[in-house]
Amino acid sequence: MTEDSIDEVPKWIVSVDRRLILVEYLKTNKIAKASDIAQKTNRSVQNISRALKEFESRGLLECLTPEKSTWKRYVLTDSGRQVLKKMDGKYF
Incomplete structure (x- = not known):
C-alpha cells in the first residue's frame, strides 16, 4: 500500500459506521472475530462480517482461519497498523 493510498483509507473508514466500530475495536484487541465485536457493539454479526471482509479486501486485515466458513479470526x-496509527488522534 502506497503512502497516498494510506492517506485515503481513513476517509473511506469514517464514511461508514461499521468501519469506525471495527477500528475502535482493533485499537484495543489484537484478534477480531465478528461475533465478539457484534456482541460488544450491539450490531449484527452480518454487519461486522461485512466490515471485516472490506478491510481484508483492502489489505488491512489478514484472516488467520481462512479454511473456516464461520468463526473466522482476523489480525x-x-x-x-499504519492506517490505525495515522488515524489515532486525528479521527478518535
Whole structure:
C-alpha cells in the first residue's frame, strides 16, 4: 500500500459506521472475530462480517482461519497498523 493510498483509507473508514466500530475495536484487541465485536457493539454479526471482509479486501486485515466458513479470526496487517496509527488522534 502506497503512502497516498494510506492517506485515503481513513476517509473511506469514517464514511461508514461499521468501519469506525471495527477500528475502535482493533485499537484495543489484537484478534477480531465478528461475533465478539457484534456482541460488544450491539450490531449484527452480518454487519461486522461485512466490515471485516472490506478491510481484508483492502489489505488491512489478514484472516488467520481462512479454511473456516464461520468463526473466522482476523489480525491487522502492517498496512492496517499504519492506517490505525495515522488515524489515532486525528479521527478518535
